[in-house]
Structure formats: structure tokens, C-alpha cells
Amino acid sequence: MTMTTEQAEWFAGTFEKISDNIGQAILGKEDVISLVLTAMLTDGHVLLEDAPGTGKTMLARSLAATVQGTHTRIQFTPDLLPSDVTGVTIYDQKSQEFEFHQGPIFANIVLADEINRASPKTQSALLEVMEESRVTVDGVTYTNERPFMVIATQNPIEQAGTYKLPEAQLDRFLIMTSIGYPDRASTVELLSGAATKDRSGALTPIITTQAIRDMTELASTVHVDGAVLNYIAELTEETRLADETRLGVSVRGAMAMVRASKVRAASQGRNYVLPDDVKDLAPHIWTHRLVLDPEAEFAGSTASAVLQRVLAQVGAPQQRAQAPTAASTAMASSTGAAAATEDTVARGGSSASGA
Numbered sequence: 534m535t536m537t538t539e540q541a542e543w544f545a546g547t548f549e550k551i552s553d554n555i556g557q558a559i560l561g562k563e564d565v566i567s568l569v570l571t572a573m574l575t576d577g578h579v580l581l582e583d584a585p586g587t588g589k590t591m592l593a594r595s596l597a598a599t600v601q602g603t604h605t606r607i608q609f610t611p612d613l614l615p616s617d618v619t620g621v622t623i624y625d626q627k628s629q630e631f632e633f634h635q636g637p638i639f640a641n642i643v644l645a646d647e648i649n650r651a652s653p654k655t656q657s658a659l660l661e662v663m664e665e666s667r668v669t670v671d672g673v674t675y676t677n678e679r680p681f682m683v684i685a686t687q688n689p690i691e692q693a694g695t696y697k698l699p700e701a702q703l704d705r706f707l708i709m710t711s712i713g714y715p716d717r718a719s720t721v722e723l724l725s726g727a728a729t730k731d732r733s734g735a736l737t738p739i740i741t742t743q744a745i746r747d748m749t750e751l752a753s754t755v756h757v758d759g760a761v762l763n764y765i766a767e768l769t770e771e772t773r774l775a776d777e778t779r780l781g782v783s784v785r786g787a788m789a790m791v792r793a794s795k796v797r798a799a800s801q802g803r804n805y806v807l808p809d810d811v812k813d814l815a816p817h818i819w820t821h822r823l824v825l826d827p828e829a830e831f832a833g834s835t836a837s838a839v840l841q842r843v844l845a846q847v848g849a850p851q852q853r854a855q856a857p858t859a860a861s862t863a864m865a866s867s868t869g870a871a872a873a874t875e876d877t878v879a880r881g882g883s884s885a886s887g888a
Contacts (some may be wrong), residue, residue, distance in 0.1 A: 605643050620635045624746060659702070797810045
């Protein structure tokens, strides 16, 4: 069942209301807010990489304040343990049973602040829950409630005492983006309200977690033509074949593009995906998934430049994929039957006559 025009209009209107509510705290960053909402409605996660003081934590708080659900914050430090994230099983002497105490990862929206400051062992505690929305502790699996979203932040300037995120971890982030500094008008407005340190504190929830789940399910019904799917597949193949890349876009990355493109189309009031949706989202969904060859990186190549070249080289589809008609299907059947007959004659008769 494909999303109707009326449903697409409702989706776009609700998406805009959520964005406007967050925009009261994050001024002049409509594009970034749209990307974060797209990730949430795709059951994806976001990695915000930016300099200190640009509003990364404020954006996560504002989203949590807008959605009527649970939210937690984890301050990643070198001494943080995996059990501090997932939870721990403790023996209760009174009941003489083991009880599982949930960690902060069990929430609808989780802010993983400065994620690259934790050790690789602690970072790996997020691999299962970010992919499968569940946590396994002492052989017992606990499922997290949907929607579930991790918004992680990291500072690309200061690298002392940090641990680079491995490719398996980066691939689990649907979108990687940066907020950047506000424009002059937004800066003046922020300065005029400098007495208010936390602008997200004034926000009130305007949507429930059930409504978010409904919007996610509705977005999955957006139509994606076969030509657009072929376009996405060709783009991913070209990133793998590029001379500068050692690792191109994964299958997970290609599937993430399809899901995110559906949400983007619905947020603009369309019940179908356009190639432009793929082009607009590609820098945010695919750039961090490319692993460059060390020699190419030393020579000055960047993942962003490689992706832009691939997008320029691969032509976007100009028309829909031709669906097989009844006549073409019948012709293919008759052609196949004729070919089978010729093959039978060439082999000296059918298997029945040979018997």
C-alpha cells in the first residue's frame, strides 16, 4: 500500500511543526534539524561532529524536549565501562535472585556526549543496540522501546585522549553532519537572550512516541521507482570502484539511503522519491562510510570530494523504469519456449522421447 497524497500532506505538516518547535532553541539551522528528524523517523542515529559551543548538545536536548518520551545523557570518558552504558546484573540477597538494572541506553533518545573519548571496549557496547535495538547482558536479551535514537557528539579539533570510531561503529550512524556557527541575525537574537542558558528548557512536548512510530511506518510506504533504486545501486558500486577508496558504501548504507529518501520525500509532501532526494542526502549519509586509501589520503583526497565526483559522473534517471507488460511477458514466455524447443531438437529430442 502506497502513501496517499492526503497522508503525505499530513506527514509534511507534522514534520514542519516538530521542526519549528526545535527551531525555537536552535536558531537558523533548519537544514540540520531536518536531517536529525529524518534520522529519527528512519529509526536511525546521528553523529554530530563540530567545534565546541555550536549547540550540539542543545540540539539533542531540544529534540528530547519535543518528543514526549524518555531521554538520557551519557558523558563518555576514558574510564567509562560497558556496564555503565548497557546496565548490570546484581544479585539481590533478599529475593536470592539476580536482577537486571537497566543502563542509560534504555531510553527513546540517548545523547552520547563526546563519544570518541571512551575506550573502544566501551564504544563496542553500542554496536548491538544501535543495529538491533536490543542489549544482551549475561546471556539475556533486553529489547529497547521504539523510537530509539542515539545522538552522538564529537569534537574534531581536539584529538588528545580520544579514540577514533571504528568503521563498524561509523556505519551504524545513519547521518553524520555538523551544525556550524549561526548567521549574523541568529547570533544577535541569541545574544539578546544570553540570560537564558538552556533554551531547550522552555520547549514543551508536541508529539508522542506512538505518533513517531506511526510516522515511521507511514514513511515506509512511500513509493521508490525501480530507476531510483538502480541509481542508488550504481552510486554505491562506483564508490567501491573509485581508485581513492579502500572501502566504499556498504549495503547497510545503500538501504539507509532508501529509507531516508522516503522520509525526505514525505517531509516535502510527496509520496514518491526523486533522484534529487538521493543527491541531497548522499553527503550526509555516505561520506562518513567511505574509507580512503592511505596514499590517496596523503595526496590530499577527501571522502567528500570522491563522493561529489561520483555523483557528477553517474547520471540521474530521467524517466521511470519500464514495468513489464502482459504482452512483453507473453513474448518472453514464447521466446523461452522456442529456445527450449531448439535446444531439445539440437540434443536429439526431448527427455521423454529419449526415455
